[in-house]
Amino acid sequence: MVSTKEYIKHEEGNSEAWVCLCGNTANSDGFYPCDDNGTEMIPAKGWQNLYVCGRCGRIIDQFSLEVLDQNPNFKRLD
Numbered sequence: 730m731v732s733t734k735e736y737i738k739h740e741e742g743n744s745e746a747w748v749c750l751c752g753n754t755a756n757s758d759g760f761y762p763c764d765d766n767g768t769e770m771i772p773a774k775g776w777q778n779l780y781v782c783g784r785c786g787r788i789i790d791q792f793s794l795e796v797l798d799q800n801p802n803f804k805r806l807d
């Protein structure tokens with residue numbers, strides 16, 4: 730669990746180019762749409778605009794870039 734508010738960063742001038750607090754970027758381990766447990770999912774009805782970091786499992790709000798939680802054992806789709 731994350732006890733204080735954290736936010737991931739993005740590359741200067743490019744709000745799509747996320748940089749996680751662990752150093753992961755979209756071009757290395759990537760970020761994946763997920764549910765609030767960090768389980769990867771196809772973005773669809775019910776998706777809460779969350780992404781999971783492919784390296785550390787931080788669960789990130791797509792719009793605020795706030796880290797809502799962390800699940801290092803998050804599950805990926807095959």
Ligand SMILES: [Zn+2]
Pocket residue numbers: 749750751752753782783784785786787
């Ligand atoms: Zn990370």
